[in-house]
Amino acid sequence: MTSLPRSSPLALTVLALLHYKPLHPYGIQRLIKDWGKEQVVNVGQRASLYRTIERLLAAELIAVRETGRDQQYPERTVYEVTEAGREVTRTWLDEMLAAPKAEFPQFPAALSHALMLAPHELLDALERRLTRVDATLRAIDAGLASESASGLPRVASLESEYLRAITAAEVKWLRGVTDDLREGRLPWSKEDLMAFAAQQENGAGPRKDLEG
Known part of the structure; x- marks a missing residue:
C-alpha cells in the first residue's frame, strides 16, 4: 500500500x-x-x-x-x-x-478585521448574517423534528444535533453583538484605534480613555 x-x-x-x-x-x-x-x-x-x-x-x-x-x-x-x-x-x-483540529473558517477571520468598518457598517453586515443563520437554525430544527418523527435512531442525527448547538450559539452571540452595536455599547473610531496602535508600537500602555 x-x-x-x-x-x-x-x-x-x-x-x-x-x-x-x-x-x-x-x-x-x-x-x-x-x-x-x-x-x-x-x-x-x-x-x-x-x-x-x-x-x-x-x-x-x-x-x-x-x-x-x-x-x-x-x-x-x-x-x-x-x-x-x-x-x-x-x-x-x-x-x-x-482530537480537536485547528480550523480557520472565514467568519472569525473577517471579525478579526471588523474594526476596518464603521459601527453602522458592521451592524448592517451582522444583521444580514443573523437573518441567514437564524433561517438555518429553523431548517435544522425542522430536519431534526422530521427525523425524530420517522423513528430514526438518535445516533444517526448526532451531527445535526451538533450543528444545531453551534448554530444556536451563533444566533445568540449575533443577537447580543448587534444589540450592543445598535445601542452604542460597542463604539470605536479610526482615530482611537490608530492612536492605540501607535502606543503599542512605542511600548506605551493603553490610554485611560481606551481602557475597558
Whole structure:
C-alpha cells in the first residue's frame, strides 16, 4: 500500500458509505445528499469527489469492484472498500472524534478585521448574517423534528444535533453583538484605534480613555 492520503471529511464519508455497499461515484454523491451528509461534507463540486476517489484508490483503501453499463448512463465504475480501508476508516473516525483540529473558517477571520468598518457598517453586515443563520437554525430544527418523527435512531442525527448547538450559539452571540452595536455599547473610531496602535508600537500602555 502506498502512503496514506491525508484524512478529510469527504474521504472519511466516501469510505463510510462504501462500508454500506459498493457504489459508483454518482451513487456516493446521491447517498450523501439523501442521508443529509451535505450539511457536513462539501460535494458541491463533483470534481473534488472524483479526486478523493482517485487518492483512496491509489492508496489501496478502495478497489474497483466492477465496471457496469446502463442504458441511461455512460459506463460506470463501482468501488468497494478494502480491508485496509476499513482499518483506516476506524483510525480516522477515532482521530476526528477525539482530537480537536485547528480550523480557520472565514467568519472569525473577517471579525478579526471588523474594526476596518464603521459601527453602522458592521451592524448592517451582522444583521444580514443573523437573518441567514437564524433561517438555518429553523431548517435544522425542522430536519431534526422530521427525523425524530420517522423513528430514526438518535445516533444517526448526532451531527445535526451538533450543528444545531453551534448554530444556536451563533444566533445568540449575533443577537447580543448587534444589540450592543445598535445601542452604542460597542463604539470605536479610526482615530482611537490608530492612536492605540501607535502606543503599542512605542511600548506605551493603553490610554485611560481606551481602557475597558
